[in-house]
Each structure stands twice: as structure tokens, then as C-alpha cells.
Amino acid sequence: MTEHKPTSPLSMPLWQYWRGLSGWNFYFLAKFALLWTGYLNFHALENLVFAAYLLFPLPNPRLHRLRHWVGLPIGFALFWHDTWLPGLDSMMSQGSQVAGFSWDYILDLTTRFINWQMVGAAFVLLVAWLFISQWVRVTVLVVAALIWLNVLTVSGPVIALTPGGNTAPAAVTTAITSGDTNTPQVGDIPAQTAPASSQNLTAWLNSFYASEAKRQTQFPASLPMDAQPFELLVINICSLAWSDMEATGLTSHPLWSHFDILFKEFNSATSYSGPAAIRLLRASCGQSSHKNLYSPAGNQCYLFDNLAALGFSQHLMLDHDGVFGDFLKEIRQYGGVQSPLMNQNGLPTNLLSFDNSPIYDDTAVLQRWLSEEGRDPNTRSATFFNLLPLHDGNHFPGISKTADYKVRAQKLFDQLDNFLTELEKSGRKVMVVVAPEHGGALKGDKMQVSGLRDIPSPSITHVPVGVKFIGMKAPHQGSPIEISQPSSYLAISELVARSVDGKNFVADQVDWNALTSNLPQTAPVSENANAVVIQYQGKPWVRLGGGDWVPYPQ
Known part of the structure; x- marks a missing residue:
């Protein structure tokens, strides 16, 4: 009679160790909700990579638990990166000024970041996820949504994701003809006839600064004898x-x-x-x-x-x-x-x-x-x-x-x-x-x-x-x-x-x-150290930290 030895975890097929996203499902669902309402500058590929990191099958339970602990700071940093909040470079450049704020003012600023309506909505979403996850494999839906958002990013056309018609943040291309009535065609402002792609917006901004570099006010070399002091x-x-x-x-x-x-x-x-x-x-x-x-x-x-x-x-x-x-x-x-x-x-x-x-x-x-x-x-x-x-x-x-x-x-x-x-x-x-x-x-x-x-x-x-x-x-x-x-x-x-x-x-x-x-x-072009906002073909666009241009959320 042949003796059956217990199967070693390492000898089991890797696919048997898929564990799902567990609590991270709520993390991604919250992001989808914020994206839908226009509050995120969502980075589709980075989020898909993070989900893959969380899903990759690990036979060792200790490594699996360690992965979640390591994922906490990564998830927080990615969430911050997906928001419109100031980046690390901006905070470093403004750090000395913030240090000069009074404590009362710092507390006042902090409380402004708390949106109680969003807190309530997040609680409802949490309860809904806990309830639905009893019967539905939410991980499948989350991964499908992440893949879909990445497909939109790669394919290029603007697709409305929000009730207000906001677009998926990406290097988008919008076909607008040169006859658009919102397109400035005055001599002082470079023409805005190219489609609104990230590359074209950068090229237009460069042409704007090149044009501005040639402009100056011509003051008289001297005042006439009958000039009046004021x-x-x-x-x-x-x-x-x-x-x-x-x-x-x-x-x-x-x-x-x-x-x-x-x-x-x-x-x-x-x-x-x-x-x-x-x-x-x-x-x-x-x-x-x-x-x-x-x-x-x-x-x-x-x-x-x-x-x-x-x-x-x-x-x-x-x-x-x-x-x-x-x-x-x-x-x-x-x-x-x-x-x-x-x-x-x-x-x-x-x-x-x-x-x-x-x-x-x-x-x-x-x-x-x-x-x-x-x-x-x-x-x-x-x-x-x-x-x-x-x-x-x-x-x-x-x-x-x-x-x-x-x-x-x-x-x-x-x-x-x-x-x-x-x-x-x-x-x-x-x-x-x-x-x-x-x-x-x-x-x-x-x-x-x-x-x-x-x-x-x-x-x-x-x-x-x-x-x-x-x-x-x-x-x-x-x-x-x-x-x-x-x-x-x-x-x-x-x-x-x-x-x-x-x-x-x-x-x-x-x-x-x-x-x-x-x-x-x-032309309306505004710039701080880490952000640029322009009006192109009648619509505002923003670029943060030298990344891609995205429509300014309305």
C-alpha cells in the first residue's frame, strides 16, 4: 500500500494562493468614487501596478501579511499622488513659510480639509462594500475597473467618467477644428489650432513664452519740454x-x-x-x-x-x-x-x-x-x-x-x-x-x-x-x-x-x-513652482510637476 505524504505548500500550484484584495477593495472603491466626482488626478497605470503587487500569489502567509504592512505607506503615498494636494517638492519649497504660521492658523487650515459630507459618503460606501462582498467577488470588479481605466488611457479619446463630463486624466486628445470660435487668433497670442493633446499643449506653452520674450514696452528716451509732472x-x-x-x-x-x-x-x-x-x-x-x-x-x-x-x-x-x-x-x-x-x-x-x-x-x-x-x-x-x-x-x-x-x-x-x-x-x-x-x-x-x-x-x-x-x-x-x-x-x-x-x-x-x-x-497662463494652468481653446488645463496636462476639474 502506497503511503500518501502531505503536500508541501511550495509544491502546490501558484494559482491556488490567489487571496484577493481583501480590505484594499475599499481603498480602490473610494478612489473610483472620488474619480467619478472629479476630486482625483487618477494615475491608472500606477494603481494597476499597486493592485498587481497586492494580488501576486505568495505561498508563505508571513510574506503575505508583511506585504500588506509594506503596502500601507505605499498606498498612502499613491493616494496622495492621485489627489490634487501639493506634492513633496511644493511642500519642501513652502516648508519654511508654513513654519512661520501661527498654531491657530495651522489648525484652521487643517479643519478645512475635513469634508463631513465626504466622511459620511465614505461610511456609506464602507457599509455597502461589507454588505455586497458577502455574495460578490469585489476584487474581480475592482481589477476589471482598473484595467478598463488603463485601456482608456492607452486608447486616447476623451470619455466622460463623471456626471459633469470630466474626462479620464491622461494625455488626452480632443479634435477641435481651427475654426473654433473660442480659439484666440489675435496677434499678441499664439494661435491655438492644434488638437488639445498633452504634447501640443506643451508646445503651445513654449511658443507662448518664446513670443513673450520678444515683447516690451517702448518708453521714450526723454520727456518733451512741455511734459507735466505727476x-x-x-x-x-x-x-x-x-x-x-x-x-x-x-x-x-x-x-x-x-x-x-x-x-x-x-x-x-x-x-x-x-x-x-x-x-x-x-x-x-x-x-x-x-x-x-x-x-x-x-x-x-x-x-x-x-x-x-x-x-x-x-x-x-x-x-x-x-x-x-x-x-x-x-x-x-x-x-x-x-x-x-x-x-x-x-x-x-x-x-x-x-x-x-x-x-x-x-x-x-x-x-x-x-x-x-x-x-x-x-x-x-x-x-x-x-x-x-x-x-x-x-x-x-x-x-x-x-x-x-x-x-x-x-x-x-x-x-x-x-x-x-x-x-x-x-x-x-x-x-x-x-x-x-x-x-x-x-x-x-x-x-x-x-x-x-x-x-x-x-x-x-x-x-x-x-x-x-x-x-x-x-x-x-x-x-x-x-x-x-x-x-x-x-x-x-x-x-x-x-x-x-x-x-x-x-x-x-x-x-x-x-x-x-x-x-x-x-493669454491666460499662470504658473507657480510646481503647477502651470493655461486656457487652451476656451478650456482650462493644468500640469503638475512637469507631468501630463489634464483638464482642470470644473
């Missing part, structure tokens, strides 16, 4: 976009009807303060990439240097200390502003910043500018004034909670409106330019929670820019002249160049059409 005041406001005003109901505030010229489609090109201020101070040349902002530019690019060559003295004002993020250091080094900071001694504190540093009352700062000792209103001057009261996390002294944005914006708008009125009574000739740095991300979207600005989304970079001429002999009458073409900083520089002789202040009649027509147009 003052230029550039007010650079942090955290103010059209979307923020719409969210707070302040689009109809009297301030915005006080201007002579109002840019309705102005793109700030970034969502951070330092780069925005540098771009404004380098307004006399075309838009550069984010990287090139931190390299020297030609003297012809610096707006205040062009004015200095024509006899304008330079002045610098802040309603904060300029320490956070090395703001003051950056605008000196890369923005070309070398004038001393206006004296801040004795200014009353209006707010405390997110790092608990003082923010001075803007009316007091402007009053000091008006009455600055030794200032002769009959000389030419150019002043750069950066304001911080609307930044996220600002709070009133003695109160740790972030102050209501609408309350702060209402006060600032009232202060600026009153200042313009007072300036009109002073008899001084002043060209006032109000140009916000970027928006405050007050509402947030599917890519970023409220207050997060790592990605320069259209709602953050679409800012209101107003221009007012004070002390004109023939002031503009009626509603502001609206500039509805896509514009950016070069248009501001052009307006200043057209006005630099000051003759409009003493003219019996001003040709406003000649002043505002044919201003430089600039």
Missing part, C-alpha cells in the same frame, strides 16, 4: 480676485465705479505674493516663466527703472514688515526696488497677520504718503504700495480666529474709495493703479480647499485691475472704460508709457479711446 501710485493688494468679490457680494462696491479704466479679464499669472509683485515690477517686458523670475532681467523690463530714467523718484510702502516669505528681500533683489521703506513708526495696527506680525491701518499709511515730509507734489515720483489685510488667516488683535473676509474687504474698499475722493480734493496730479497680486481662494474648488493656492487656478488669477487719473483738467465722465481683452502686466506698463508725459492731466480734452485701445493682450 505721481504714479501702484497699489498691490494681496488676496483679491473677482471670485472673492462675487462670493462676498462686493462687486458693486462704489470703489470699482470710481476708476476711469477697469480691466475685466486681467490675469495675475501666479497665486503667490512674491512672484506676483515681481511680475508687476517687471511689467515692461512680456510674461516670463516662473523660473526666470528669479534670474536677472534686462533693465528695460523694470517698470520703475524705466520711470527713473525719465526723472521719477522711487518710493516703497508696505502695510506690513515684509519679512514673511522674504517678500521685501525678493522685490528688492528681483523686482528692482531699491528705495528705502517708508517709515512705519507710530502707525496704528489694524490686524495681525497669519504669523502674528502687525498689519498697519491702510488709511494711516496712505495719509503718511500724502503728508510725507519733504514731498513736493510738483515733482515726478513713482510709489509701490503692497497691502496685506485680505490675506487668509489675518485676525483682529486679541482674537485668534480668522477675521471675516467680507468685513476686511468692505473696510479696505471703503478706505481706498475715501482715499481717492480725498486725493481728488488735494489738487495733486496722480495716476493710481490698483492691481491685486492674486485671489484669496475664498470658495475653493475640487482641486484645492478654501485658502489653498498651490495651484494658480483661473478663479485665483482672474483679478480686478483699476486705473484712476486724479487731478485732470478734463476728467473722465461716466462709467469706467472696460478692457475686456485678455490682459496682464504688459498692458499696465503700456498705459503708464502712454501717460508718462503727463499731458493728459492738463489737456482740455482727453482722447480716451487712443489711450486705451490696442493695449497688449496676453
Whole structure:
């Protein structure tokens, strides 16, 4: 009689050790749900590889358990990679600034990431998975879905995966004819006639920067003998976009009807303060990439240097200390502003910043500018004034909670409106330019929670820019002249160049059409260190960390 020996696990066929995804099924189901609703930048191949790692049959039970433990940090990292949250490079670059935040502000930011509706939906999904898995092999469905998503990625066509028509994140191709009415075909903007593939979008961005590198404002070599002296005041406001005003109901505030010229489609090109201020101070040349902002530019690019060559003295004002993020250091080094900071001694504190540093009352700062000792209103001057009261996390002294944005914006708008009125009574000739740095991300979207600005989304970079001429002999009458073409900083520089002789202040009649027509147009391209957002054929696209372009989730 033959003796039957027990079969060794190593001698059994490998296919008998398929164990399924077990609890990882819920991990992938949660991702599918987030992808469906547009909250993920899902990487199909990486997720399929991770599932294969979890499924590969291992005869040894200890190795199988160890695989799950090793999979935990891998799964967390992959989940983070699939979200729109800042990547490691971005967090490293911003780490020193985050370290300067107050603990109250850090706690406030943390709580914004908790979406209780999503928490509830995840609980329902968990219960549904536990219930259905009693009868259905969920692993088969999950693997099939992962393979299907990879097939979509390879095949190329855009297939709507969400109720809103969002597409599967991939290097997609959309056939759009060159006759598309949304395609910019103006001379200042490179044509957008190629299909919207990742390769074509990158090529268009490169052509945009190549085109912008050739553009600059032509200032006169000297002023005519009959030129009239005036003052230029550039007010650079942090955290103010059209979307923020719409969210707070302040689009109809009297301030915005006080201007002579109002840019309705102005793109700030970034969502951070330092780069925005540098771009404004380098307004006399075309838009550069984010990287090139931190390299020297030609003297012809610096707006205040062009004015200095024509006899304008330079002045610098802040309603904060300029320490956070090395703001003051950056605008000196890369923005070309070398004038001393206006004296801040004795200014009353209006707010405390997110790092608990003082923010001075803007009316007091402007009053000091008006009455600055030794200032002769009959000389030419150019002043750069950066304001911080609307930044996220600002709070009133003695109160740790972030102050209501609408309350702060209402006060600032009232202060600026009153200042313009007072300036009109002073008899001084002043060209006032109000140009916000970027928006405050007050509402947030599917890519970023409220207050997060790592990605320069259209709602953050679409800012209101107003221009007012004070002390004109023939002031503009009626509603502001609206500039509805896509514009950016070069248009501001052009307006200043057209006005630099000051003759409009003493003219019996001003040709406003000649002043505002044919201003430089600039395509909406916005960039931070690790993210680029463009408008291509009427739709926003985003690229993170140099990867593929994907449609910006709406």
C-alpha cells in the first residue's frame, strides 16, 4: 500500500494562493468614487501596478501579511499622488513659510480639509462594500475597473467618467477644428489650432513664452519740454480676485465705479505674493516663466527703472514688515526696488497677520504718503504700495480666529474709495493703479480647499485691475472704460508709457479711446513652482510637476 505524504505548500500550484484584495477593495472603491466626482488626478497605470503587487500569489502567509504592512505607506503615498494636494517638492519649497504660521492658523487650515459630507459618503460606501462582498467577488470588479481605466488611457479619446463630463486624466486628445470660435487668433497670442493633446499643449506653452520674450514696452528716451509732472501710485493688494468679490457680494462696491479704466479679464499669472509683485515690477517686458523670475532681467523690463530714467523718484510702502516669505528681500533683489521703506513708526495696527506680525491701518499709511515730509507734489515720483489685510488667516488683535473676509474687504474698499475722493480734493496730479497680486481662494474648488493656492487656478488669477487719473483738467465722465481683452502686466506698463508725459492731466480734452485701445493682450497662463494652468481653446488645463496636462476639474 502506497503511503500518501502531505503536500508541501511550495509544491502546490501558484494559482491556488490567489487571496484577493481583501480590505484594499475599499481603498480602490473610494478612489473610483472620488474619480467619478472629479476630486482625483487618477494615475491608472500606477494603481494597476499597486493592485498587481497586492494580488501576486505568495505561498508563505508571513510574506503575505508583511506585504500588506509594506503596502500601507505605499498606498498612502499613491493616494496622495492621485489627489490634487501639493506634492513633496511644493511642500519642501513652502516648508519654511508654513513654519512661520501661527498654531491657530495651522489648525484652521487643517479643519478645512475635513469634508463631513465626504466622511459620511465614505461610511456609506464602507457599509455597502461589507454588505455586497458577502455574495460578490469585489476584487474581480475592482481589477476589471482598473484595467478598463488603463485601456482608456492607452486608447486616447476623451470619455466622460463623471456626471459633469470630466474626462479620464491622461494625455488626452480632443479634435477641435481651427475654426473654433473660442480659439484666440489675435496677434499678441499664439494661435491655438492644434488638437488639445498633452504634447501640443506643451508646445503651445513654449511658443507662448518664446513670443513673450520678444515683447516690451517702448518708453521714450526723454520727456518733451512741455511734459507735466505727476505721481504714479501702484497699489498691490494681496488676496483679491473677482471670485472673492462675487462670493462676498462686493462687486458693486462704489470703489470699482470710481476708476476711469477697469480691466475685466486681467490675469495675475501666479497665486503667490512674491512672484506676483515681481511680475508687476517687471511689467515692461512680456510674461516670463516662473523660473526666470528669479534670474536677472534686462533693465528695460523694470517698470520703475524705466520711470527713473525719465526723472521719477522711487518710493516703497508696505502695510506690513515684509519679512514673511522674504517678500521685501525678493522685490528688492528681483523686482528692482531699491528705495528705502517708508517709515512705519507710530502707525496704528489694524490686524495681525497669519504669523502674528502687525498689519498697519491702510488709511494711516496712505495719509503718511500724502503728508510725507519733504514731498513736493510738483515733482515726478513713482510709489509701490503692497497691502496685506485680505490675506487668509489675518485676525483682529486679541482674537485668534480668522477675521471675516467680507468685513476686511468692505473696510479696505471703503478706505481706498475715501482715499481717492480725498486725493481728488488735494489738487495733486496722480495716476493710481490698483492691481491685486492674486485671489484669496475664498470658495475653493475640487482641486484645492478654501485658502489653498498651490495651484494658480483661473478663479485665483482672474483679478480686478483699476486705473484712476486724479487731478485732470478734463476728467473722465461716466462709467469706467472696460478692457475686456485678455490682459496682464504688459498692458499696465503700456498705459503708464502712454501717460508718462503727463499731458493728459492738463489737456482740455482727453482722447480716451487712443489711450486705451490696442493695449497688449496676453493669454491666460499662470504658473507657480510646481503647477502651470493655461486656457487652451476656451478650456482650462493644468500640469503638475512637469507631468501630463489634464483638464482642470470644473
